[in-house]
Amino acid sequence: xAVLTCRGLxxxxxxxxxxxxxDLTVAEHQVVALIGASGSGKSTxxxxxxxxxxxxxxxxxxxxxxISDPRVDPDRVRRRIGMVFQSYNLFPHLTVLQxxxxxxxxxxxxxxxxAEAQARDLLDRVGLGAKADAYPDxxxxxxxxxxxxxxxxxxxxxxxxxxEVTSALDPELVGEVLAMIxxxxxxxxxxxxxxxxxxxxxxxxxxVCFLDSGRVVEAxxxxxxxxxxxxxRTRQFLRRIIEAGRL
Amino acid sequence: xxxxxxxxxxxxxxxxxxxxxxxxxxxxxxxxSTATLGTLLVLAVTGAPGWDRVxxxxxxxxxxxxxxxxxxxxxxxxxxxxxxxxxxxLLLGLxxxxxxxLRGPVFFPVRAxxxxxxxxxxxxxxxxxxxxxTLGVPGLRLQGMPPVLVxxxxxxxxxxxxxxxxxxxxxxxxxxxSQLAAARSLGLTYRxxxxxxxxPQAVRRVAPPLLNDVVALQKDxxxxxxxxxxxxxxxxxIATAQTFNYTxxxxxxxxxxxxxxPLIAVTDWVTLRAARRQSGG
Ligand SMILES: Nc1ncnc2c1ncn2[C@@H]1O[C@H](COP(=O)(O)OP(=O)(O)OP(=O)(O)O)[C@@H](O)[C@H]1O
Ligand SMILES: [Mg+2]
Numbered sequence: 001x002a003v004l005t006c007r008g009l010x011x012x013x014x015x016x017x018x019x020x021x022x023d024l025t026v027a028e029h030q031v032v033a034l035i036g037a038s039g040s041g042k043s044t045x046x047x048x049x050x051x052x053x054x055x056x057x058x059x060x061x062x063x064x065x066x067i068s069d070p071r072v073d074p075d076r077v078r079r080r081i082g083m084v085f086q087s088y089n090l091f092p093h094l095t096v097l098q099x100x101x102x103x104x105x106x107x108x109x110x111x112x113x114x115a116e117a118q119a120r121d122l123l124d125r126v127g128l129g130a131k132a133d134a135y136p137d138x139x140x141x142x143x144x145x146x147x148x149x150x151x152x153x154x155x156x157x158x159x160x161x162x163x164e165v166t167s168a169l170d171p172e173l174v175g176e177v178l179a180m181i182x183x184x185x186x187x188x189x190x191x192x193x194x195x196x197x198x199x200x201x202x203x204x205x206x207x208v209c210f211l212d213s214g215r216v217v218e219a220x221x222x223x224x225x226x227x228x229x230x231x232x233r234t235r236q237f238l239r240r241i242i243e244a245g246r247l
Numbered sequence: 248x249x250x251x252x253x254x255x256x257x258x259x260x261x262x263x264x265x266x267x268x269x270x271x272x273x274x275x276x277x278x279x280s281t282a283t284l285g286t287l288l289v290l291a292v293t294g295a296p297g298w299d300r301v302x303x304x305x306x307x308x309x310x311x312x313x314x315x316x317x318x319x320x321x322x323x324x325x326x327x328x329x330x331x332x333x334x335x336x337l338l339l340g341l342x343x344x345x346x347x348x349l350r351g352p353v354f355f356p357v358r359a360x361x362x363x364x365x366x367x368x369x370x371x372x373x374x375x376x377x378x379x380x381t382l383g384v385p386g387l388r389l390q391g392m393p394p395v396l397v398x399x400x401x402x403x404x405x406x407x408x409x410x411x412x413x414x415x416x417x418x419x420x421x422x423x424x425s426q427l428a429a430a431r432s433l434g435l436t437y438r439x440x441x442x443x444x445x446x447p448q449a450v451r452r453v454a455p456p457l458l459n460d461v462v463a464l465q466k467d468x469x470x471x472x473x474x475x476x477x478x479x480x481x482x483x484x485i486a487t488a489q490t491f492n493y494t495x496x497x498x499x500x501x502x503x504x505x506x507x508x509p510l511i512a513v514t515d516w517v518t519l520r521a522a523r524r525q526s527g528g
Contacts, residue, residue, distance in 0.1 A: 074431075075431075075435070076434070078431060078434040089426060090429075091426065091429070091430075091448075102444075103435065106443060107433065107435060152432075152433070155434060
């Protein structure tokens with residue numbers, strides 16, 4: 001069964017239509033990459049799925065439950081979805097360990113020792129165990145972003161939403177974050193990721209969706225969408241990317 | 248760190264020696280200029296034609312000694328009022344600031360009330376609030392009317408609560424929306440987000456201006472004496488009226504400054520620490 005099903009999503013900001021009848025289905029253990037020009041609505045789509053934006057039309061189902069129903073408690077939905085932002089958004093007043101344990105302790109009401117043990121385990125696994133008691137401003141960008149991913153994982157989400165998680169990073173730090181996402185895929189995590197890293201999309205994604213004018217214009221296996229696109233707009237977008245030397 | 252012993256290069260040693268010399272030089276220059284300026288000031292004041300008259304009527308040690316007990320007991324009132332009113336005003340300010348951030352139509356009346364409160368009490372002169380509460384309200388002759396001191400304290404809390412609410416609100420609004428999005432995306436409720444993510448950062452950011460207002464409050468608590476209770480300044484006034492000598496005022500002033508020094512020092516320290524954290528140092 002599909003983990004995530006979006007049907008006819010519409011979202012506008014003051015008359016400017018960003019999502020215009022968008023459909024998207026994500027199966028369990030699948031990794032879907034969203035590509036598209038800047039302003040094509042990738043972030044908006046992810047924020048809608050996480051109920052951080054109110055929809056103007058359409059429905060979203062998570063594990064068959066309609067979460068776009070206004071009677072659904074958004075807090076209960078969000079704890080089943082992990083979200084990682086381009087700008088990390090770690091809490092600067094909390095240590096790495098406190099960042100990671102905040103949701104397990106306050107949302108899932110787990111005992112402190114229990115939550116900390118789980119957090120240390122997760123941090124160890126990504127090589128950040130030594131940084132557990134550091135504050136975020138002492139970490140490199142790549143380390144901060146990896147902590148942000150761990151923080152989202154600590155909720156044991158059904159679905160991970162990753163919004164251009166490497167765009168704010170220096171090139172030599174991108175690799176460590178991508179490696180972590182690769183491991184997540186190997187563990188069978190279901191993920192939707194907005195990205196400008198076409199090479200990475202090709203490698204890690206099961207499906208690539210090209211967004212334009214608020215819709216998924218073309219979707220399919222990466223080899224097909226990035227290699228032999230059928231839609232003129234996809235071809236045009238990819239040509240520009242190649243000219244910019246990003247593929 | 249390398250395990251090999253590190254010896255500074257000749258250039259580094261020369262630099263270090265130069266910096267040490269510079270430090271010693273700066274201290275000497277500062278001491279010399281302070282001593283010169285101090286001497287000039289003392290000479291100018293004590294050499295003034297009216298100095299003896301001024302010393303008699305403002306700096307009489309015998310009168311200071313006589314007035315000390317009364318002024319001190321007045322100061323004790325200032326201190327108690329300061330502690331209670333500062334705590335009350337901080338709590339009220341925080342509460343009002345939080346109420347003003349609530350969203351949704353249900354909370355419209357609460358928001359309006361909170362906004363009306365801050366507008367009113369930031370605009371009203373403290374003296375008028377004091378008179379209304381300490382002289383007007385007891386005039387109602389209601390049962391169980393609290394003593395005048397409590398009413399005066401309430402006037403201070405209401406007035407300063409209005410200022411502090413705005414300081415708190417500025418702090419809350421200075422937290423970037425991406426922090427809220429991050430917290431909500433983890434499943435934290437609005438209240439948990441406020442409590443664990445927004446407020447801790449906001450309060451840290453506005454601690455210097457908050458403490459600054461507490462220092463100002465310290466000078467204003469004495470105004471309750473307008474309604475009868477005797478604070479340090481009022482005690483000095485009474486002593487002055489008896490002796491026709493202004494020394495008690497100077498005494499009260501010195502005590503006020505002594506009382507303020509620790510508070511101001513804490514404020515400076517917190518400000519410095521906040522500035523350091525801001526620059527990520
Ligand atoms: N809160 C908002 N208010 C008004 N307009 C918004 C808001 N959020 C997004 N938009 C607009 O919606 C459009 C889509 O934005 P979005 O951030 O989803 O694009 P994106 O595909 O993620 O772009 P990028 O690749 O640059 O991140 C943009 O034109 C943006 O200006
Ligand atoms: Mg975006």
